Amino acid sequence: MYAIEIEHFSKKYKKGQIAVNNLSMKVAEGTFFGFVGPNGAGKTTTVNYIADLISKTEGHLKLFGEEIREGDYEHKRRIGFVLEKPFYLKKLKAAEYLRFVGRMQNMEDKLVKERIEELLKVLKLSEHRDKLIEEFSAGMKKKTSLAAALIHDPDLLILDEPFEGIDALSSKIISDNLKAMVEKGKTVFLTSHVLEIVEKLCERVAIINRGELIFETEVSSIRERFKDREKVEKYEGLEDLFLSIVAGEEKTDRFSWLK
Amino acid sequence: MHDNINIKKRILHLVRFEFKLLLKYSQAAIIIPVFVLFSLLMMKMGGGKDFFTMIIIITAFILGVIFNRQFSIADNEFILYQMMPVSFENVITAKNISLFIFAVIQVALVVSLNAFVYGLERVFVIDSLLLGLFLSVLFLSTGNILSLRALKRGSSHLSLLDNIIMAAVLLAALPIYAVMTRMFSVYIAVPVYLVLGGGYYMLIFSKTRKMFCRDRKGILERLCMQ
Numbered sequence: 001m002y003a004i005e006i007e008h009f010s011k012k013y014k015k016g017q018i019a020v021n022n023l024s025m026k027v028a029e030g031t032f033f034g035f036v037g038p039n040g041a042g043k044t045t046t047v048n049y050i051a052d053l054i055s056k057t058e059g060h061l062k063l064f065g066e067e068i069r070e071g072d073y074e075h076k077r078r079i080g081f082v083l084e085k086p087f088y089l090k091k092l093k094a095a096e097y098l099r100f101v102g103r104m105q106n107m108e109d110k111l112v113k114e115r116i117e118e119l120l121k122v123l124k125l126s127e128h129r130d131k132l133i134e135e136f137s138a139g140m141k142k143k144t145s146l147a148a149a150l151i152h153d154p155d156l157l158i159l160d161e162p163f164e165g166i167d168a169l170s171s172k173i174i175s176d177n178l179k180a181m182v183e184k185g186k187t188v189f190l191t192s193h194v195l196e197i198v199e200k201l202c203e204r205v206a207i208i209n210r211g212e213l214i215f216e217t218e219v220s221s222i223r224e225r226f227k228d229r230e231k232v233e234k235y236e237g238l239e240d241l242f243l244s245i246v247a248g249e250e251k252t253d254r255f256s257w258l259k
Numbered sequence: 260m261h262d263n264i265n266i267k268k269r270i271l272h273l274v275r276f277e278f279k280l281l282l283k284y285s286q287a288a289i290i291i292p293v294f295v296l297f298s299l300l301m302m303k304m305g306g307g308k309d310f311f312t313m314i315i316i317i318t319a320f321i322l323g324v325i326f327n328r329q330f331s332i333a334d335n336e337f338i339l340y341q342m343m344p345v346s347f348e349n350v351i352t353a354k355n356i357s358l359f360i361f362a363v364i365q366v367a368l369v370v371s372l373n374a375f376v377y378g379l380e381r382v383f384v385i386d387s388l389l390l391g392l393f394l395s396v397l398f399l400s401t402g403n404i405l406s407l408r409a410l411k412r413g414s415s416h417l418s419l420l421d422n423i424i425m426a427a428v429l430l431a432a433l434p435i436y437a438v439m440t441r442m443f444s445v446y447i448a449v450p451v452y453l454v455l456g457g458g459y460y461m462l463i464f465s466k467t468r469k470m471f472c473r474d475r476k477g478i479l480e481r482l483c484m485q
Contacts, residue, residue, distance in 0.1 A: 053341055053483050055476040071475070076344040083342075087335045091283045103272045104343045106265050149342075 001065060003029045003156045003187035004050065009059030011045050011211075019045040021211040023059075027189055027204075029155075032182045034202030034219070035191045036238075038246055042211040043191040044084050047160045050189075051081050063156065077105055080149030084160040084191075086141045090134035094125055094144045097133065098151055105152035112151070119147040122177070124170055139165040146174065156187045163197055175201055199238040209246050270349050277357035280336075337410075338482055347475045351468045358399055366391030389452055394432065396456045400463040401428045407467050410478045 004027040011019040020042040027033045037043050048054045050061065052068070061068045063075050089097055095116050102112030120126045123143045128136065133144060142165050149157060157178070163171050178188050178201065192198050198205060199219055207215040222241050340350045370388045405421040443451065471478070 048483060051342065053338065054480045071346065071472075073344050073346055076342065081342045083338070087338045089280065089335055089339070091280075100272070100276045101343065104269055104276075104345060106268065106344075 001029050002026045002062070003031070003064060004189060005060075005062035005065075006046070006049075007060040007062075009046070009049060009061070010057045011042075011049065011054065012057045018211050020049075020208075023208070023211075023213050025206060025213060025216070027187060029064075029187050030182060030185045031204055032178070032188045032202045033190065034198035034205040035189065035208065036193075036195060036198055036205060036242060037191075037208035039193075041208045043208060044160055045211075046208070047083070047158055047189075047191060050158055051083065053083075077152070078155045080152065080154035080157045082142070082145045082149045082157075082159045082162045084164075086138075086145040088133045088141055088144055090132060092133055093129060093131065094120060094133060094136075094147070095129055097144065098147055101148045102151045107152055115151050116147075119151060122173060123147055124173075137165070139167060139170070142166055143170060143174075150177075154186070157181065157189065159188065159190045161192055162190065163192060163194060171197075195237075195239045195242055205238065207242060207245055215241075215245050266349075269345055270353060273345060273349060273353040274356050277353045278360060281357050281361055337479060341479060347472050348468060351471050355399065355403070355464055355468075358402075359395075362395035362399065363392070366395055385446075389448060393452060393456055396460045397428055397432050398425065400460050401425055403463055403467040407470055410471070410481075411474060412481075 004025070006023060006025045009023045010021050013019060023042070023046065035043055035046070045054065049056060049059075050063075052072075064078065066075065068075060092100075098116045098119065099112055102115060103109070107115075117126075120129060123146065125140060125143060125147070128140060133141060136144065142162065146159075146162060149159075159178075162174065166174065175197070178190075182188055182203075188201075190198065190202060199222075202219050205217060205219050205222075206213055219238065222238055337347075337350070340347075366388065370384055370391060401424070405424060409418065409421060
């Protein structure tokens with residue numbers, strides 16, 4: 001069973017710009033899946049498509065085996081989203097916002113309150129509970145978004161750059177909890193620029209470049225000798241593989257005044 | 260059956276939450292006491308029907324400001340709601356219900372306060388209430404149209420032009436109201452208003468809601484791009 005199945009997804013903007021071209025991808029349930037690519041490669045467009053925030057030019061989306069149609073929303077009870085740009089309601093306190101999210105997910109009030117306490121404590125937001133979200137730092141806002149995505153214990157977590165602006169301690173706590181979620185059979189779909197994190201956390205990784213999915217593999221196999229059509233190469237790690245695929249034959253550019 | 264109950268519960272939470280946001284974002288906790296104090300002060304200086312009308316007009320203006328503020332936070336809200344098991348249609352409905360409740364409370368509060376202080380005649384109170392509701396409904400209807408226009412152009416804020424249109428609608432409505440109450444007694448004007456005003460609002464509300472929903476993806480896409 002697949003948590004996410006994307007078939008032939010294309011997104012073209014009105015000016016003719018192609019954000020994603022014919023992307024097909026499957027994410028098995030219970031997998032920690034990494035989705036990486038350079039800036040403007042189409043990662044966020046793909047996440048926004050899964051989150052039903054943008055229209056498609058072509059394509060089909062299935063979540064947990066069910067075809068998602070325009071305007072469907074019941075499946076969102078099983079999903080938690082953290083978007084690249086953290087959206088929040090600035091005039092609310094974190095607990096107020098989380099309470100609303102919990103209640104909208106049909107959770108009992110008692111359980112919502114318990115979860116809020118735990119989330120704020122674990123994510124080191126408890127001492128800021130009297131502040132409005134607008135007074136939070138960028139990292140704290142991201143953590144609030146993450147708490148909102150986790151409060152209903154979703155089966156699928158879609159995370160777009162979740163570690164951006166988050167301190168090392170909180171990153172470690174979040175990583176550990178995400179790993180624990182996957183161990184319990186949940187699915188995590190993660191996009192990140194930090195390849196080290198993806199390599200450390202994910203079991204499977206897909207690389208997107210210029211709107212096209214160009215590579216997908218088990219993370220554990222990257223360090224092994226890997227056959228790339230004609231040539232056989234050895235990669236030190238994900239970064240090495242990523243650079244060889246994305247940069248290709250191009251030389252690393254350097255500013256003229258530094259040459 | 261169970262799903263229907265869940266959806267109703269969610270809409271109820273949504274209305275309650277929208278109402279809470281309305282109070283927080285419009286700073287109603289500040290606006291209402293200041294407004295009540297202002298009303299009392301004006302009453303001390305001498306009241307009268309003209310003054311009463313003025314109070315109601317100011318109420319309508321405040322409602323306009325609140326409406327503007329309410330939709331000014333829509334950029335985050337619409338995207339946040341998109342992450343939750345709730346339809347776009349329900350969000351628009353909840354927004355309108357919370358605004359309508361707020362409008363009724365505000366107008367009723369001012370009219371009751373004036374009636375309580377002056378012990379005014381029933382006809383006069385009904386007259387004031389009618390004008391207040393008339394203006395509120397116009398604001399709600401026009402606000403829906405203007406918000407849709409704003410969201411369609413990728414902005415969650417009403418522009419200066421939108422506010423001028425809002426004020427123009429209000430000014431145009433006053434003579435209509437005056438003619439209506441001159442031609443008929445308030446006892447006739449009330450049901451006429453309820454049918455025409457309520458019908459007009461429901462028509463605008465359902466039309467704009469349909470348009471909001473039809474262009475849902477376009478709106479969200481433009482908001483995401485910001």
